[in-house]
Amino acid sequence: MKVQRGAKERAFIDKVEELSEQSVNACIRCGTCSAGCPFVQDMDELPERIFKRIILGDTEGILRQNTMWICAACYTCSVRCPRDIDIAKIMEAVRQIVLRDNVDMVDVEHVERIKDLPQLAVVGCFRKETG
Amino acid sequence: MGEKEEQEMIEIYVMGKKYEVPKGLTIMTALEYAGYKFTRGCGCRGGFCGACPTVYRKKDDYKLRMDLACQTAVEDGMYLVQLPFVPAVREEYDLEEMDPSANDNILLEYYPAIARCVSCNTCTKSCPQELEVMDFVQAALRGDVQRCAELSFDCIQCGLCSMRCPADIKHYHLAQLARRIYGRYQQHKSDALTKRVEEVEKGAYDEELQKLVEMDEESLKERYEKRDITEG
Amino acid sequence: MDGYLYYPGCTLKTKASDYEESAMAVMEALDAPLVEMDDWYCCGAVQSLAADDIMHQIAPIRTLICAQEQGEREVVTLCDMCYNVLKRANLWMREHPDDLDTMNEFLDEDPDYEGNVEVYHLFEILRERKDDVKKRVKHKLDGLTVAPYYGCMLLRPSEVAIDDTENPSIMEGLLESIGADVLDNPKRTECCGSYHVVNRPDIVERRVEELVSRMGEMGADVIALSCPLCQYNLDSYQRSTGYDIPVLYLTELIALAFGLEAGLHKHRVDPGIMLKERGVLER
Numbered sequence: 001m002k003v004q005r006g007a008k009e010r011a012f013i014d015k016v017e018e019l020s021e022q023s024v025n026a027c028i029r030c031g032t033c034s035a036g037c038p039f040v041q042d043m044d045e046l047p048e049r050i051f052k053r054i055i056l057g058d059t060e061g062i063l064r065q066n067t068m069w070i071c072a073a074c075y076t077c078s079v080r081c082p083r084d085i086d087i088a089k090i091m092e093a094v095r096q097i098v099l100r101d102n103v104d105m106v107d108v109e110h111v112e113r114i115k116d117l118p119q120l121a122v123v124g125c126f127r128k129e130t131g
Numbered sequence: 132m133g134e135k136e137e138q139e140m141i142e143i144y145v146m147g148k149k150y151e152v153p154k155g156l157t158i159m160t161a162l163e164y165a166g167y168k169f170t171r172g173c174g175c176r177g178g179f180c181g182a183c184p185t186v187y188r189k190k191d192d193y194k195l196r197m198d199l200a201c202q203t204a205v206e207d208g209m210y211l212v213q214l215p216f217v218p219a220v221r222e223e224y225d226l227e228e229m230d231p232s233a234n235d236n237i238l239l240e241y242y243p244a245i246a247r248c249v250s251c252n253t254c255t256k257s258c259p260q261e262l263e264v265m266d267f268v269q270a271a272l273r274g275d276v277q278r279c280a281e282l283s284f285d286c287i288q289c290g291l292c293s294m295r296c297p298a299d300i301k302h303y304h305l306a307q308l309a310r311r312i313y314g315r316y317q318q319h320k321s322d323a324l325t326k327r328v329e330e331v332e333k334g335a336y337d338e339e340l341q342k343l344v345e346m347d348e349e350s351l352k353e354r355y356e357k358r359d360i361t362e363g
Numbered sequence: 364m365d366g367y368l369y370y371p372g373c374t375l376k377t378k379a380s381d382y383e384e385s386a387m388a389v390m391e392a393l394d395a396p397l398v399e400m401d402d403w404y405c406c407g408a409v410q411s412l413a414a415d416d417i418m419h420q421i422a423p424i425r426t427l428i429c430a431q432e433q434g435e436r437e438v439v440t441l442c443d444m445c446y447n448v449l450k451r452a453n454l455w456m457r458e459h460p461d462d463l464d465t466m467n468e469f470l471d472e473d474p475d476y477e478g479n480v481e482v483y484h485l486f487e488i489l490r491e492r493k494d495d496v497k498k499r500v501k502h503k504l505d506g507l508t509v510a511p512y513y514g515c516m517l518l519r520p521s522e523v524a525i526d527d528t529e530n531p532s533i534m535e536g537l538l539e540s541i542g543a544d545v546l547d548n549p550k551r552t553e554c555c556g557s558y559h560v561v562n563r564p565d566i567v568e569r570r571v572e573e574l575v576s577r578m579g580e581m582g583a584d585v586i587a588l589s590c591p592l593c594q595y596n597l598d599s600y601q602r603s604t605g606y607d608i609p610v611l612y613l614t615e616l617i618a619l620a621f622g623l624e625a626g627l628h629k630h631r632v633d634p635g636i637m638l639k640e641r642g643v644l645e646r
Contacts, residue, residue, distance in 0.1 A: 089412045114239060
């Protein structure tokens with residue numbers, strides 16, 4: 001992948017770093033996060049690969065993946081990262097960039113089995129996946 | 132002959148345009164004084180129907196305020212706009228299928244947006260009836276239909292809460308559903324009412340009613356003047 | 364106050380009312396009753412991780428203000444997710460006084476939050492009172508193999524962990540106090556899928572299959588936990604595993620050991636069968 005950091009890419013990286021208060025350049029691509037993540041099987045791309053895209057400012061590439069929506073903020077990656085990067089916050093930053101455009105990733109009005117679901121689940125899901 | 136008191140005039144702004152109106156009028160009558168005719172956004176004029184929500188700012192005050200036009204006095208420097216309608220579609224439901232003991236998430240099911248409530252209290256601040264709106268939304272989320280019904284009792288469905296809510300909740304529709312469910316399924320039934328209805332159906336008052344129907348106007352008037360409404 | 368100020372959270376009042384019932388029975392038996400707060404608000408279930416997001420911190424801070432105004436310095440919560448949110452919001456406000464100022468100014472119709480309330484999970488209280496718990500045991504649960512399951516929210520991130528993040532033992536200690544046979548559960552800190560149950564139940568099904576199969580293989584009779592969402596997930600999605608392992612709140616087991624029957628009536632996998640089989644229910 002050719003490294004292209006124009007103004008648009010820089011703006012995206014800056015926004016991610018601003019929202020997460022983390023430095024994306026600290027990542028050494030060791031893969032510990034991906035190794036511990038319980039949800040990798042359902043992700044289009046590994047968390048560590050998403051990181052690479054962020055570093056390169058590949059906004060469009062990232063937004064095509066489902067990784068940040070499969071992330072459940074379980075925090076396993078953040079507690080294990082050898083560089084002490086709070087990866088969960090980086091994932092949240094990418095989600096927020098999408099959601100703050102008044103976007104919903106889940107259909108609020110048509111939740112199946114809402115009759116049975118504990119309120120915790122509905123509140124948590126809407127917090128993470130609606131704008 | 133007494134002196135005619137000089138009517139104090141104040142300035143208000145309606146959709147940005149300045150008008151001079153007499154002090155002491157309500158927002159509604161002040162707009163009419165200024166020449167506006169209400170074809171929407173006007174109802175009972177008595178603070179009961181919720182048709183006239185108004186959004187305004189006061190002079191030298193940064194806060195955006197909300198109230199009913201028919202109940203609020205104009206002030207000098209008021210900056211106004213009317214809301215003739217609040218777009219919040221009510222969910223369709225059959226009250227006969229809404230037993231809360233069969234579904235403790237009943238309110239969440241019909242108004243799932245309540246799970247997005249962030250407890251900001253903007254709804255409460257917007258309510259012209261000074262209801263604890265955030266509290267009744269929280270009660271609904273918790274599954275406490277009774278509390279939601281009780282706290283929302285005086286709601287006039289003006290819609291100001293829903294206009295400002297960052298979570299897009301339809302508070303007044305939610306509350307109406309809660310009150311209906313409470314009344315239909317949870318509230319204690321009045322035995323006295325049931326008994327009285329039975330009496331009426333059995334004809335206990337037919338004779339007296341018939342007498343009134345057959346009475347001429349003069350006797351009716353006389354009877355009305357002489358009525359005794361104390362117990363007897 | 365006599366006892367502990369208790370923050371239920373919205374789920375404990377309906378869907379997880381058996382957890383509340385059993386916890387109240389246990390704490391009553393320990394002479395340290397849980398007293399519900401006069402006023403409280405839904406915490407929001409998940410901590411907002413964006414640095415500029417003060418709005419989503421309002422809900423947990425409001426609850427802490429309620430505790431403050433009741434004159435209390437400690438709040439105890441049963442729900443893991445509520446614990447995680449309240450504790451993290453509290454920490455954030457202490458570490459970011461500017462954000463706290465902004466919030467207090469915004470909440471101009473409420474008293475300021477002074478930052479002095481402490482948040483605890485019930486397990487921390489029970490750990491402190493482990494000796495009392497042991498004394499109060501009427502019927503040891505020996506013969507019942509229990510797999511402790513922590514999930515995420517009690518242990519991560521490390522600044523809010525109630526025990527070692529990778530190798531916790533708080534539940535094991537409590538289970539030993541009530542005489543149960545404790546399983547060394549390698550999956551005890553792995554995520555169950557959490558709120559994905561709403562929109563992607565297939566993810567939860569896969570996670571639950573992995574977790575429950577392993578615990579079943581290792582001989583678990585029951586799984587013990589404290590998060591109402593984990594409880595729902597593990598209880599509802601076992602079908603594909605071929606196992607039928609009851610998923611109980613730790614307090615329900617403690618109540619049984621105390622000779623009380625509390626909770627136990629909302630579970631999908633009926634615990635009655637297993638508990639009777641192991642002779643626990645009629646002791």
